[in-house]
Amino acid sequence: MSPPRIDHPTAPSRSPRGFATLAQRIARRLLVVCAVLTIAIAPLHAEPLTPLRSASLPALDTPSPLLGVAALDGRTVAIARNGAWSLTPGDAAWTALRAGDTATDTATLAALIGDGAHAYVVSDASAGATAVAQLSLDERDLRLAPLPPLPAALSEVRGALSADSLFVAGRDAGGAMRLFQRGLADATAAWSAVAIWPGAGAPRSLAVQTHSLFVAVADAHGGADRLLRWSAEHGWRQAGAVPGQVLPGAGRALGQAHVLYPVIAPGATAATPMTYQTITNAWAPLPGAQLAGAQLTAAWPDGLLWTHASADGRRTAFTTAQVQANKLLLHWLDWLVIVVYLAGMIGIGLYFYLREKRNSTANFFVGGRSIPFWAAGVSLYAANTSSISFIAIPAKAFESNWQYLTNNLIAVLGLIFVAIWIVPLLRRLDLMSVFSYLETRFHPAIRMLASALCILTQIGSRMSVILFLPALAIATITGISVFWSVLLMGGFTIVYTAMGGMKAVIWTDFVQVIVKMGGAVFAIGFIVWQLHGGFGEFLAIARAEDKMHLFDFSFDMTKATVWGFVFLVLFDVVLTFPKDQVLMQRTLSTKSDREAGRSIWAFAAIMIPGGFVFYMIGTALFVYYKAHPERMNPLLPIDATFPLFIAAELPVGVTGLIIAGIFAAAMATLSGIMNSVATLISVDFYEKLAKRGTAKKSVFVAELTTVAVGLVGIGAALLLSRFDIHSLFDVSIELAGLLGGGFAGAYTLGMFTRRANSPGVAIGIGISIVLTLVIWSFRLVHPYFYLAISILLCIVFGYLASLLFPPPARSLDGLTIYRDKDAAAAAAPASP
Numbered sequence: 001m002s003p004p005r006i007d008h009p010t011a012p013s014r015s016p017r018g019f020a021t022l023a024q025r026i027a028r029r030l031l032v033v034c035a036v037l038t039i040a041i042a043p044l045h046a047e048p049l050t051p052l053r054s055a056s057l058p059a060l061d062t063p064s065p066l067l068g069v070a071a072l073d074g075r076t077v078a079i080a081r082n083g084a085w086s087l088t089p090g091d092a093a094w095t096a097l098r099a100g101d102t103a104t105d106t107a108t109l110a111a112l113i114g115d116g117a118h119a120y121v122v123s124d125a126s127a128g129a130t131a132v133a134q135l136s137l138d139e140r141d142l143r144l145a146p147l148p149p150l151p152a153a154l155s156e157v158r159g160a161l162s163a164d165s166l167f168v169a170g171r172d173a174g175g176a177m178r179l180f181q182r183g184l185a186d187a188t189a190a191w192s193a194v195a196i197w198p199g200a201g202a203p204r205s206l207a208v209q210t211h212s213l214f215v216a217v218a219d220a221h222g223g224a225d226r227l228l229r230w231s232a233e234h235g236w237r238q239a240g241a242v243p244g245q246v247l248p249g250a251g252r253a254l255g256q257a258h259v260l261y262p263v264i265a266p267g268a269t270a271a272t273p274m275t276y277q278t279i280t281n282a283w284a285p286l287p288g289a290q291l292a293g294a295q296l297t298a299a300w301p302d303g304l305l306w307t308h309a310s311a312d313g314r315r316t317a318f319t320t321a322q323v324q325a326n327k328l329l330l331h332w333l334d335w336l337v338i339v340v341y342l343a344g345m346i347g348i349g350l351y352f353y354l355r356e357k358r359n360s361t362a363n364f365f366v367g368g369r370s371i372p373f374w375a376a377g378v379s380l381y382a383a384n385t386s387s388i389s390f391i392a393i394p395a396k397a398f399e400s401n402w403q404y405l406t407n408n409l410i411a412v413l414g415l416i417f418v419a420i421w422i423v424p425l426l427r428r429l430d431l432m433s434v435f436s437y438l439e440t441r442f443h444p445a446i447r448m449l450a451s452a453l454c455i456l457t458q459i460g461s462r463m464s465v466i467l468f469l470p471a472l473a474i475a476t477i478t479g480i481s482v483f484w485s486v487l488l489m490g491g492f493t494i495v496y497t498a499m500g501g502m503k504a505v506i507w508t509d510f511v512q513v514i515v516k517m518g519g520a521v522f523a524i525g526f527i528v529w530q531l532h533g534g535f536g537e538f539l540a541i542a543r544a545e546d547k548m549h550l551f552d553f554s555f556d557m558t559k560a561t562v563w564g565f566v567f568l569v570l571f572d573v574v575l576t577f578p579k580d581q582v583l584m585q586r587t588l589s590t591k592s593d594r595e596a597g598r599s600i601w602a603f604a605a606i607m608i609p610g611g612f613v614f615y616m617i618g619t620a621l622f623v624y625y626k627a628h629p630e631r632m633n634p635l636l637p638i639d640a641t642f643p644l645f646i647a648a649e650l651p652v653g654v655t656g657l658i659i660a661g662i663f664a665a666a667m668a669t670l671s672g673i674m675n676s677v678a679t680l681i682s683v684d685f686y687e688k689l690a691k692r693g694t695a696k697k698s699v700f701v702a703e704l705t706t707v708a709v710g711l712v713g714i715g716a717a718l719l720l721s722r723f724d725i726h727s728l729f730d731v732s733i734e735l736a737g738l739l740g741g742g743f744a745g746a747y748t749l750g751m752f753t754r755r756a757n758s759p760g761v762a763i764g765i766g767i768s769i770v771l772t773l774v775i776w777s778f779r780l781v782h783p784y785f786y787l788a789i790s791i792l793l794c795i796v797f798g799y800l801a802s803l804l805f806p807p808p809a810r811s812l813d814g815l816t817i818y819r820d821k822d823a824a825a826a827a828a829p830a831s832p
Contacts, residue, residue: 049630050324053288053324055319057087057091059315062082070135071299072117072135073117075087113168114135118134119135120135120166121134132147148190156171160213167179197228203218204216205248210257216242224244227240249296255633258632260303273289277629280622289321305319323634323635333656342663379509382668390662391642391665394615397617402547412607424596427590427597432683433683434581437750445762454579459713459716462669462732467489468720474488474643474659474662494711497675506586517613517661521613523646524620542623547622571744571787571788572788579744581680617642674710682702736786745798746761757805759802760798761801765798
């Protein structure tokens with residue numbers, strides 16, 4: 001017995017002009033406040049944000065000089081020819097270690113290579129260093145796990161360690177410099193030779209950061225060192241001159257994009273700790289410590305450890321220096337702006353809660369189909385530009401260039417096709433869940449399967465990232481933990497979305513777009529104003545560093561190229577646009593087919609300038625921090641670059657407004673996801689399975705589901721916060737491709753073919769998911785291709801599988817882009 005049909009009464013259409021006028025007034029007043037604060041309040045002065053705090057460790061009395069120092073899982077190890085020692089966890093006293101069979105190797109130690117958690121020993125043989133072993137501690141026993149020997153014996157050994165590779169450099173028996181690399185995942189992996197750096201000078205230091213090897217090379221005439229950078233993709237490149245000479249063997253990665261070097265400036269006797277920013281190639285001194293008489297160095301948590309002679313000259317002294325990241329607390333005026341913004345969002349939700357009837361699913365899910373096209377278009381843009389756009393895209397542009405902006409430009413062409421062909425087709429069907437189409441075209445099981453996958457995609461790949469990103473920003477700016485930031489933002493969004501339904505979502509989106517775009521444009525203008533050369537300096541540096549590079553026409557599938565974006569837009573926008581309930585629900589909220597199409601045109605018109613704004617922020621940040629490297633915090637992830645700028649550089653009050661913009665970017669998308677997922681659960685599952693469902697109960701279920709979805713999203717964001725992620729923008733792309741592509745091809749098969757049937761589509765979805773996971777596990781292509789490949793696999797295998805089953809027996813008139821022949825013949829006028 002089929003479930004009872006639930007009617008969806010539509011409330012009488014009410015003019016949105018009153019509320020639109022109110023929204024515009026709010027936006028104008030926020031911009032006026034921003035302008036006044038810009039004029040009235042001066043920016044902060046440029047001072048180093050991260051001083052060092054030095055501390056002394058107990059001195060060690062050894063009869064012979066130390067050969068190496070390293071940190072192993074929180075314990076400091078010192079090795080000399082006659083023994084080895086470690087500091088107890090409380091750093092109270094040195095304890096002698098039992099070397100056992102490792103004594104010979106440690107006594108002939110040529111280099112001790114560590115990263116603060118792991119360490120490797122390179123030992124001398126009779127004609128040079130060839131033996132390599134991993135160093136470990138077992139209580140008081142020092143152990144060595146041998147690795148394959150180096151291909152050539154080396155002297156003057158230097159090394160560097162990353163998460164997955166070990167690099168060793170030195171001079172061979174013939175006097176030539178050699179560089180070897182070995183992967184750490186396989187204990188039996190062989191060493192591979194790496195082309196030596198230009199000039200082949202003696203290396204002072206090796207360090208690994210940002211997927212690259214950095215080598216400080218000594219000047220043959222005693223001048224400043226050269227810094228060179230090597231990666232498997234680009235080979236050797238000049239990374240600029242060192243402002244002095246790096247201490248031999250010193251240098252360690254710090255954070256995600258810095259290297260900490262002790263540098264002896266010309267004419268100085270003590271080394272100054274300096275950070276090298278691997279993205280901007282800029283150097284900045286860290287005040288608070290000097291390395292006078294340093295002998296050996298090693299990585300230390302957020303800093304360096306070095307040895308030097310004790311005051312009495314008879315022992316070895318140990319000193320540490322740690323980077324101190326001070327929290328940048330908000331001014332009361334900033335808090336006032338944020339509170340007013342959040343109160344305004346709750347007020348909009350309350351307004352629609354009190355104004356609208358709660359017994360109409362059409363009101364709650366699609367705003368009574370009374371939303372004007374321009375508001376729906378702005379809301380589409382708001383939903384499409386989340387905190388990923390506000391935080392992760394500027395970080396991506398800061399780190400690289402504008403290459404990903406190509407997707408926006410090509411997507412506009414795809415949206416034109418969608419506005420003309422796809423949206424009118426679905427709008428005529430009077431849907432609330434776009435997955436209702438799959439039931440009408442195929443089978444209820446296809447609808448529920450696709451709807452479930454969409455729910456998983458929205459919560460897993462979007463809500464978690466969108467909630468975590470601004471929480472990271474708020475934690476950076478205010479000192480509030482990520483945990484409480486996620487709860488605060490998620491909680492407010494749950495409240496106004498559950499109360500106001502789709503109308504609250506769309507009209508809050510309208511205000512939020514004004515807030516976040518106003519803040520973004522202001523940030524760009526502020527950075528240009530801070531530069532001595534103004535816009536000319538900004539443009540010159542951006543061009544010189546190729547930061548505005550847009551198009552890559554290569555055919556490399558491991559990169560984000562123009563052809564890759566064309567491929568993605570074809571499958572993600574042109575052929576499968578209806579897969580996104582969050583976006584489609586806004587077009588379905590308009591008054592007519594024509595209005596729905598015009599909302600897509602409005603969305604496309606905003607997308608290009610909006611995209612340029614967010615990528616321009618990243619370029620502006622690059623130019624600013626290249627000129628002011630001391631204003632960076634080397635401990636923060638790259639994704640926190642824009643939040644750091646907001647907190648440390650912008651005037652009081654404006655900081656609060658742009659934080660409100662960060663809230664707006666996240667909450668606009670979160671509210672849409674919550675409402676859309678609630679719609680899917682209520683319409684696609686509750687109404688299909690409930691035996692005595694009513695419209696009023698369906699709305700109540702949707703309200704409860706909104707709360708539940710919000711809580712699950714909060715949990716997913718908190719789980720994500722436990723991982724050290726290099727780029728959340730890349731993570732969001734990867735997750736969307738893995739979770740969201742399988743079901744999307746069903747729309748293409750439904751709208752563009754007459755032969756596809758439900759068994760074939762189900763098979764296509766299953767094969768697509770499995771094969772995409774295989775491609776992901778072997779890292780065969782760039783993550784940007786996952787979604788398009790998954791959709792293509794679903795289309796190909798779904799269509800081929802459909803050929804094994806009978807074609808659809810029912811009429812497909814109005815369900816494909818083609819007209820049904822029988823219906824067309826019936827509608828044609830009879831011939832005379």
